[in-house]
Amino acid sequence: MLKPESEEQLAEMVRSANGPLSVRGGGTRHVPGDGEALTTSGLTGITLYEPGALTLVARAGTPMAVVEKALAKEGQRLPFEPMDHRALLGTKGTPTIGGAVAMNVSGPRRVQAGACRDSLIGVRFVDGEGTVIKNGGRVMKNVTGYDLVKLVAGARGSLGVLSEVSFKVLPSAATSVSLLIEGLDVTRAVACMSMALASPYEVNGAAHVPVGLDGTPVTMIRIEGLEGSVTYRAAKLQALLSSFGTVVVERRSGREGGLGVEAGWAWIRDVKAFEGTDGDVWRVSARPSHAPDIVARAGAEAALLDWGGGLVWLRLPEGTDLRARLGDFGGHATRVRGTGPGALPPEPDALATLTSGIRARFDPRGLFNPMTGV
Structure with missing residues (x-):
């Protein structure tokens, strides 16, 4: 497994790669791709924290627990309430701040504070040619190129390997x-x-x-x-x-x-209701008003609603084709636990063309995680 301990090492490893790389953070999730594993867990440390300015900068492999402990000492927190799905997914490892960005994790507070990408104000990452790209800022008053920052959040490591992330933070609730x-x-x-x-x-x-x-x-x-x-x-x-x-x-x-x-x-x-159970787990995003129909049509063994009904968690027998059961429901269904193809929702042709073009720009050699698979 490749484990760079600096951004320079990371860039050199990407430039020297002769085949696909399976990018991961702390190894807490099932990551698509059969290439050589590359982990950011060696890129650790909070590089800037200004409580008065409500900003924090950390290397991508910094454990989430380290970030949350530092914030708690100052009575602050990450607005997007990052989850820990290790027990749900049956994985080990250590959740990292870069992994949260790559997956755009968003807990219950999303209904008020927004998703992870809404708190992200800057990133540094290495693209498929081994070039270090900086976008956004390290403090809120100096944020530029915001669209690229948002593009990287939730890209699942398909556009590049994150090396550093910058956030706005908020006071904890009394x-x-x-x-x-x-x-x-x-x-x-x-x-x-x-x-x-x-x-x-x-x-x-x-x-x-x-x-x-x-x-x-x-x-x-x-x-x-x-x-x-x-x-x-x-x-x-x-x-x-x-x-x-x-x-x-x-x-x-x-x-x-x-x-x-x-x-x-x-x-x-953390969807603890599904921990220790068998079967596939699906995550469905849709209009809250559609949630009752989704639960009824899914025929799930168990369900849980978050975000006022905009996020529906479903537990189904192994191998169930949920999309076939739901048909056209105006949302997105992602399998987060289970095996086989089709974990991610299919893209419409126009969006797939756009996605392909963006990936070709950032990863012309096709090194990084595909946006399909398990």
Whole structure:
């Protein structure tokens, strides 16, 4: 396995490559490609952190835990709530900040704070010719070339190998509460979450579990901020959602037999409901209003809704062709656990042509991860 420890070494390894490279960060996900493994795990360290400017710069292989610990010391956090799917996927390794960018990971706070790419303000990466490319900035007031920064986020290492990433960060919340409504079916749950998200009460999490820890459906709404503001907004939202049933306000410590706010949202973020189970796991992005129909048509063994219904996690028997079951549903279905071809959604012809042209520009030798496969 190739393991560069500097950007210069990385560039030289890419220039010297005689065949495909399978690019990976900390090895926590199934990565497509049969080429020689190249890991960024040797490119570590926070190179710039200015809490007052809300900016952080780190080498791509820096463990996520290192980044989060540094931020926590200053009462700050990454806005996009990166998940840890190692248990779900049955993998080991160490999640890295570069891997988060490559996959554009986005947890429950995406409904308010946006995706990983929305917090990304700069990147450095090595393209398929071994050229180091810098785009964006290291502080928010000096951001240029933003479109290329966004292009690299979510490209799964298909355009180049990340060496450094720059982020805007945000203060951590002083208080966090969840509003819980039990017993709703998927249709009513989506209506409830939509009402909460459309309210002026700054909801930053909205999820629904058709089968909760005690077997009862539970809908979860999260509010964060200063103590007085959270208390006020939670009371207002509790009244607003009362037509859907009894609304219980849960604080950080949680209720007897429950997970508590922090653990509960980590449970949603990491799709822990599917851990230790058999079968394929699919991630479906669509309009929240389409979620009830998607769950019904999928015939899944288990489901979980996040982003107010805009993200649907489904567990299905191994080898199930989910796209055939759903037909044209106006969204994207990605298999995140399972084997065989077709893990990524097919691209329309026009988009495929554009993608091919972009890849040819950044990776003319075809060294890096394909955007198809497992």
